Amino acid sequence: MAYIPHTDAERAAMLQAIGLRSMTELFTDIPEGLRFPDLDLPPPISEMEVMREMRSRAEGNLDLDHHPCFLGAGTYNHYIPATVDDVLRRGELYTSYTPYQPELSQGMLQAMFEFQSMICRLTGMEVSNASHYDGATALAEAVLMALGLARGKRRKIILSPALHPQYRTVVETYLRGADATVADAGDTPGGAAALEALLDDQTAALVLQTPNFYGQFEAVERLAAAAHAAGALLIAVADPISLGLFQAPGDQGADMVVADGQPLGIPPSFGGPHLGILTSRKAHVRGLAGRLVGATSDAAGERGYVLTLGTREQHIRRERATSNICTNAALTALAATVYLATMGRRGLRRVAELCYHKSHYAADTIARLPGVKINPQAPDHPFFKEFVVELAKPAAEVNRILLAEFGIIGGYDLGREASDLEQRMLIAVTEMNTCAEIDQLAAALRHATA
Amino acid sequence: MAEPTVYELSVAGRQGVDLPLLDVPESPLPDGLARADNGLPELAQLDVVRHFLALSQRNFGVDTGFYPLGSCTMKYNPKITEELARLPGFARSHPLQPPETVPGNLALMHQLQQWLAEIGGFAAVSLQPAAGAQGELTALLMMRAYHAERGETGRNQVLIPDAAHGTNPASTAMAGLDVLEIPSDSRGNIDRQALRAACDDTVLALMLTLPNTLGLFEEEIAEVIDLVHGCGGLVYGDGANMNALAGVMRPGELGLDLMHYNLHKTFATPHGGGGPGSGPLGASDRLRDYLPGPIVVAKPGAALEAPEYAFSTPDKSIGRMCTYFGNFGVFVRSHAYIRMLGAAGLRDNSYHAVLNANYLRVKLRELYPVPFDRLNMHEFVCQGRPEGSDVRALDVSKRLMDFGFHPPTNYFPLIVPEALMIEPTETENKETLDAFAAAMGSIAEEALATPERLRTAPHETPVRRLDEVQAARQLVLIDPVTGRTAVEG
């Protein structure tokens, strides 16, 4: 076996050193009747064979390299510069673990420090942790943190109705262990007044997504002011690409900004691993869940980096921030670090501009189709790279035609979230979609809804 | 020499990648929403490449050298699995594509669920938890829901042995439950008399790390599980140490109700500098309906040679633990690993992981006291303070770096003073173990002759011992430098 180096002679010598005669004697503590079961697994195969088998399986999928894609809803098809994977494949980095021994982990620690620095500037915040599992779990932790900061005196969380539905369900799961309630704002996406009406002295936090699940910007400044007036925190879920061009929630008054970092150099990978981004104000740093990297100096006065504020992690008081996170998403955070360094100030702005102009071109083109409405839920609200199209037919049916006849992976069928939305489709357009693809989509939609 | 940060390298006007020209008409930007500056640095592509290459050279991974970090299973991660996870059909498929357009992904997930259930001895598996700690939290929420459905809402105590993993208490707190720590006995087992005293109708569950963090298999495991089940509690297995057991026994057959697996440990996916990992959860028959969803199920009625799969959420599911289906890219790697090894290969892994750990214990025990000196499993704990010296485990660890080794886990489990928890894994050869033992021998000599050499270690690393107190006192969590407008001079 290629992954086990022992020769027969070595095995014998090692057993002798331990004072045993056979390998099976190593397991005498295990109840006898349960030892050495026959497992029903397929017989072993070689690397060459597994490559053939897995490639055939992968090729059975439709993928975004071979099909124009307008699907987003939280996971986006963005360009990944070649620098990213080049760094990710450095064995010194990807085969290391959490940097418990800083002297041997300066590479990863400095990268995490740079991640924190760039994420803070991008979101307009003061502190970022070194990563979370994904955007939804980062939000769930932010909500727990808000409850912790309220020290048990406020137990209500308001979730915007235009929050990604899966984020909502993850928050609800995490709140099963907490003494808190989720207030329902009904289905009035974009309606700031409805959210304001729910704020009261029991509210620990108001959660907004901007651009929201439907792609539209929310009135962050207004709602942050309203939340603060009620003594509550404002948590904003952001799209990191939009921050290349558009205002950062941190600059608009948000107390915490969370995001899924997948657009920053991480492939969709059928939904994971992605990257959770969790940021806060400096005043709340001790309540912030997850790892933090800090700069310090070594015994010779040289600059170095360490994991810091470790005691924070095991402050498990009910009324303090509570988190058990251990392994997080360091490697995808590294991908985002390399991505942001490569794109830089002008590159990210350019990506955001391309998304903005192309999606607006797509919306304008599709709007000219008969019987179609764009963003019927809030037609006047500006959007970034995603928009809702109301069709004359169920979106599922339209998508089948787009795929079968045009090879296009269509937008997200909102009927999967609510049956009365079955004729609505959420379309995402990124820098990866060419003008020709957009024109083809419009033509295909015309055909499919005719 | 410190490596400059990306902001120190930044010069206004540079860019690391060129992007296409706009091929559609421009649309006006909405009023008042654009920002002037997004705060990112500006580097040319070569600057980026050299910077991150320099960072990689200041890091130590399994590919660099021996990494016996206890309870973390730092084994070799086969390169082929990196290739596989990057196949476009996997890496470039979107989670919300209609399931019928990704049959390969569903089949892969279904097979992995089945294989993990088979290896662990459970009725069903959910792949959703993103890491071991999230698997623990998931399990606690499920067990809470299970008891709540039976009207047993007074069960809020979680029994945690003092040789269990440290995330267990934190997960318990997150689930809104109380911790009751159970002491170990003189052989490193759970003190069963204490366990008996703790078992009553307030017990929600026992969290059992198997083997425990001393690297020992509970000698009276059946009695331990019976005691907890006898008072109406459930038993959760922390499977982080499964590298000792895969193919050798199926923990579910002991009567465990739930157990999480760490794909990034036992099933050889890279640790990534601290994730992403994956912590699938196995459930017994009575708890499977509470698993988080969606999970993949086989569609009934399909032909055996061409099975079809669909996503489904169990009846009493506690909900979602993350968006989509979990860390799919990690599933691809572990799936391929299990496929290559088969049952015999997994058993061979456990054999050699346990062989290596016992061999190293025997080689070190004369120099470094082993408080529970009996046959261990995949790891063992010794004291990092050689007889007659007063150095600390941390000093021994730092000095190991100068010999080219990553140190073991320090100071855990807490019940062993100056603990060094050593897990060599099966992928290390005898020469490496001998070289490590020889280094530990030299360090033991130094501890007596020139202890200062240890206290001031490491001497050969890119940086010397770092001041963690300063880091916590004068918090510097972001780079104060924001970039240069032009090259100086």
Next chain:
Amino acid sequence: MTAKRIGFLINPIAGMGGRVGLKGTDDALARALELGARPTAHLRAGETLIRLHGLLERQVPAVAVQWLTCSGPMGADALQAAGFTAVEVVYRGAKTTTENDTKAAVGRFLERGADLILFCGGDGTARDICAITAQEVPILGVPAGVKMYSGVFGVNPARTAEIVVGFLTGSLAPTSVDVLDLDEEKYRQGEWAVRLCASALTPYEATFTQSAKALIAASTEADVKAEIAAYLLEIIRDNPATLFLLGPGSTVRTIGDGLDIDKTLLGIDAVIDGRLTGTDLNEGRILALLDRHPRRKLVLSPIGAQGFVLGRGNLQITPEIVRRCGRANIIVVATPAKLARTPVLRFDTGEPELDAELAGAGYIPVVIGHRRRRLVKTQL
């Protein structure tokens, strides 16, 4: 950087009683000398100072220390022998050292702005020093006495030196610990009568807790106590109609800090709905309170090392009180660091059947953190 000032004194006769079978030297020096006891404290002090000198020499950045000490065997000799030069003798003692010498010397140290008082002695010495420092300046003991139950001692001379360095570099924060003492006369007569006599600040070693599979976080003893107190505060808040009787000791006292009440260190205080309703209660007053309050909880912390939960330092809590509260209503609290040097818990109410009932099935749960208990062995 300005030099830190350390006041240093040796109780030259500490530890002499133990060698000749006496249980302390406080009042029986003459007897000890008669029995052939020889001074050993200076040896322990020397070991610590030589180690400390070595550690300080290699400290980067350098740490400057200005010593304030007593003449001859009470300090200056040992400092000089260890190689320290920045030494100022601020107290000259008589030939035979007494409790008054210790107190007078400490008084001088404080006048001269000592940042830390390092002493070599036992519980008796610690008690005398505390009487002067009154919780304002941290103290640290080189263990050299016969009895060292107080929380101010390093485990051995080498560790004590490391703690001094930790204090000087700021990595070890001072925390409040209990200072205990035996009544030596009674002890020599075979009776074990420990008193909690004060609390003192001391640079305390961090408590290691694991926050992740391989990440150990160090928290200060003060943090741990605050966490225990936070949990008790929740219980008090959730039970507004319950009478809480808070026992002696610094861990329980932290609960008082959280309630913003002035909890006595050595006495039993009563709290209802977060308000102090009685301080330093005796048996009669406690019984009167129990008459009026059917719901009650008794919060106690064991005495370090020996582990007495009842019967030492809290004799006001008589068997009748314990019985009327009931075993289920006794909440025992202790930090993990205290439990680490307290392997078993004991009850000595004076009534063996009650003690047996309290000891239960050989284990009792002890609150060690927020919503976190540990089962600890009990012994009769």
